[in-house]
Structures are given as structure tokens and as C-alpha cells.
Amino acid sequence: MTREIRALTVAIDGPAAAGKGTVAKAVAAHFGFAHLDTGLLYRAVAAKTLTGMDPETAARGLAPADLEDPTLRNPDVAQEASKVAVIPAVRAALVRFQRSFATRAGGAVLDGRDIGTVICPDAPVKLFVTASPEVRAQRRFAELTGKGIEVTYESVLEDVHQRDLRDMSRDQAPLKPADDAKQIDTTEMAIEDAIAAAVALVEAKQAERS
Numbered sequence: 001m002t003r004e005i006r007a008l009t010v011a012i013d014g015p016a017a018a019g020k021g022t023v024a025k026a027v028a029a030h031f032g033f034a035h036l037d038t039g040l041l042y043r044a045v046a047a048k049t050l051t052g053m054d055p056e057t058a059a060r061g062l063a064p065a066d067l068e069d070p071t072l073r074n075p076d077v078a079q080e081a082s083k084v085a086v087i088p089a090v091r092a093a094l095v096r097f098q099r100s101f102a103t104r105a106g107g108a109v110l111d112g113r114d115i116g117t118v119i120c121p122d123a124p125v126k127l128f129v130t131a132s133p134e135v136r137a138q139r140r141f142a143e144l145t146g147k148g149i150e151v152t153y154e155s156v157l158e159d160v161h162q163r164d165l166r167d168m169s170r171d172q173a174p175l176k177p178a179d180d181a182k183q184i185d186t187t188e189m190a191i192e193d194a195i196a197a198a199v200a201l202v203e204a205k206q207a208e209r210s
Helices: 020-031 039-049 055-060 064-068 075-084 088-102 115-119 133-146 153-169 191-209
Strands: 009-013 034-037 108-112 125-130 182-185
Touching (some): 009 115, 020 034, 020 108, 020 125, 020 191, 034 088, 039 055, 039 064, 039 075, 039 088, 055 075, 088 108, 108 115, 115 125, 133 153, 182 191
Parallel strands (some): 034 108
16 A cells, blocks of 8 residues: 555544444544544533633643543533534634644544535545434434433434534534535444445545555
């Protein structure tokens, strides 16, 4: 594999619980690329704001250890993350880190909501992983209850709808597929098939660039 191919950047976007994180991790592992779940950056900022810290201060002072906080997957942090993500100063503070990660030697896979449209608009591979709100809510419900968190399916579905609305309607970097992104709908697709589709798209791009 040439250096050009190994420096491939893969941008994966999509709404919550569509499977983009699982796909991103699998693609990164398959090709030996580094992986960054950019949503964790916003969740880490959100976790700090829930303790009373100013969002911009939290974003500017973010440390790698902050991404290991076990509470980052909690529903209240997820909701707060979509709120702090609309703050221009917070987004600006985190963009540089993400773009630096994307250009690292050896290749990189980044997943989030504005990777292909804002963070890495020139990424050679752009994917948009999506699924119906109902299916995504069921997945998130199973994940949360599996961790012992008491929630109802109805409340999780409402959270999904609210987060989608905020993510898709925000002024800065709204959630949407890049014009040249390949879409993978996992509503009725096994995650193994979604991963295989993503790997095939990356391999096609590698062959094209070799």
C-alpha cells in the first residue's frame, strides 16, 4: 500500500444511533487508520457545562483524558451536546483539532455530523450513515437499558426527534449529507452489511487513486 493510499481520509456523518460510530470503528480497524469520534468532543464539552463551566472555556481547555469520562454516553449529556454544538465559539475551538487529526500520516476515519461538509470537505471518501428515527430510538433504548439506565422507548424517541431537529436546523454546520457523499441506510440493514458496504467504497477509492 502506498503512502498516498494510507493517508486516505474517510469522513462519516449521520444522525444519532444510525450506526456511523460502529461503521467508522470497523473501517478504521480494517484499514489500520486512526479513528476519531468527533461527537465525543462535544459530549466532553457538554459534560463540563453541566457542572457549570462556560462552554467556550470547556472547549478550549479540553484534554484527551476528558474523552474517557464514562458519563459521556448518558442521555442528559447527549442532549446538552447538541445544544453546545450550535455555539460558534465552541465549534471554532474544536475544528482545528479535528482537521489536524484528519491529516495524520497513516490515514484517518472521522465520524460526526459535519465532517464531510465542514471539517474535511476535500476528504476522498465521504459516507452518510442514516436510519429511520424509530429504528434509531429502538437501538438507543436497548443500549441505555442494557447499561441499567431507566428510560422509556417513547422518551428516547422524543429525544431523537428533538436532537435531529436541532442538528438539522442549526445555522452553523447543519447535519446533512455532503453533495458527493455515498449514503448507507441501516434501517433494514445488518451492521455487518453496512460495514461491508463502507469497506467496499473505501477500497474502490483506493483502487481509483493507486
